Amino acid sequence: MSAPGLHADVTVPGRLVARVDAAPGRVVAVIGPNGAGKSTLLGALAGTVAATGRVEVAGRDWSDLPVRERRLGVVFQDRSLLPHLRARDDVAFGLRARGVPRREADRRALAWLDRLGVGDLADRRPAQLSGGQAQRVAIARALAGEPELLLLDEPFAGLDVGVATGLRIELARHLAAYGGVALLVTHDALDALTLADEVLVLDEGRVVQTGSPRDVAAHPRTEHVARLVGLNVVREGDELRSFAPSAVTVSPRGTVGGTGHDAPATSARHRWAGRVAAVAPHGDAVRLLVATGSDGEPGPELIADVTPAAAVELGLQAGAEVWLSVKATAVQTDSMRP
Template structure:
């Protein structure tokens, strides 16, 4: 297999080049409307596009959808409501010419691998969201596709269910020989499942790199916020910094004079606070600029009276600020 090589244009919606070696997982991230679903549809052949798509050394450009060695897992699972789980998984195999008995055996084997073999006789209405998604993943992997498209596979699942499924999926993807494109809004998916990250914004690829590279040097506001950084935009430049780098001090009567430097100091009001690991995370609405987040110790939160509505100063040392251009 030679992986994925695509150069696609969907007029008014997408202009993208995508390259990935066999066995690689590419996380596709970006804000709503960035073109993520359009990209998946263009690769699958369900969205009309110009350009070229090559997968596994085979030209897919004009290939009908049914002839593409493709697996897809949708947000809503898209299981057939009238089929039992084993029948649903076997369906894709049967459409590729696998004899019924072999298709049934392989379907049940994949259900066992995904931990839902005991649910093989159930229909979708009898499955939980997590169980249904495991069946959908089994269906996609059972056909041994050259390209696997995962469209937010953990969306709508409880945190605990999503965590278990993420671990299970990572194990199977580690042994998968094809190329995976994973559309996600969750930084954890990109950091734990992906080998590479592709960032889309307004229908164009604006950044690629390893998960750590993209997280350390985000080139869009969406990515910076996705990985939990504060973002201050200055023209075409992003200045980002971690919540732990923010110093919080009280503001108002009896709290001392206002700071004199303006660049990395903001006046604001605590909008909300919540536990965050060993810290307390504050959401602060500033009087000039964006909402910012800051992490303080529980003791500091009590000592400084950081309740909702409290007026505060936020400050960040220049050495803690990362500056990046927004576009390549």
């Protein structure tokens, strides 16, 4: 007998080769750069993208099941609400398609709209809803059918920060009580860290890392993940060296002998010459974006956090030439691929 949860091993020729295993009640964040195969993976699991291999959900083989027969809930980036339906009818639509009587489907729909805090908007159509309200309706629709697999494709995309924060908290509460498997595609590290139990990293159509959010953030194996969690990244061969912006020491570049390349007196092992490209507040610090490189050879773009007092004292403004240095003890080294 197949184990409950999600067990998938799928291939979309030229686009994706991926294996996903998740126990019931688990939330898996799927992250990776644009074009990595995230949406393709969701489509392969849903049955909307042709794939070879096997998909098992809740002990049942979904590989040859039509999409309409899969106990599936989907939340899209653009909400995809039906423009002519009221919110309650949209949420009830899937239930009625499965044979649930109209009165019962309406009751369940209203209950889910109430849970998501938009029960008073049940008679509104999509054009009468804000982005955040429409996404709450979309989440209610996805959960109302008690899906065995829940797919969330960038559910907070396009929402204001405050609206996204409130919706993230609300969704976390519902996911904690959800008994199926949820896959969450996101470009936001906060989503992975606060909503997910596990992280699956895709790059160029392949799974390159899996693990808990904490482990993946602490030991990123791709540049995308390192940047996603706010680290600087430098590639050296097959290794990825990462370090925090707070570990970077910034020194102004003077002019010795007219060269403008005098290195600071420091024991730091890692050092780059660069020019400040942007300056912005970042919490209690000032964050610098520095374009490094020398003699016409571009280097990595790095970020450094300094105190406001240091920024003023050192004249750290856009265009300023600086040295960046990091001690070896502050650098994490990981293999680029497993």
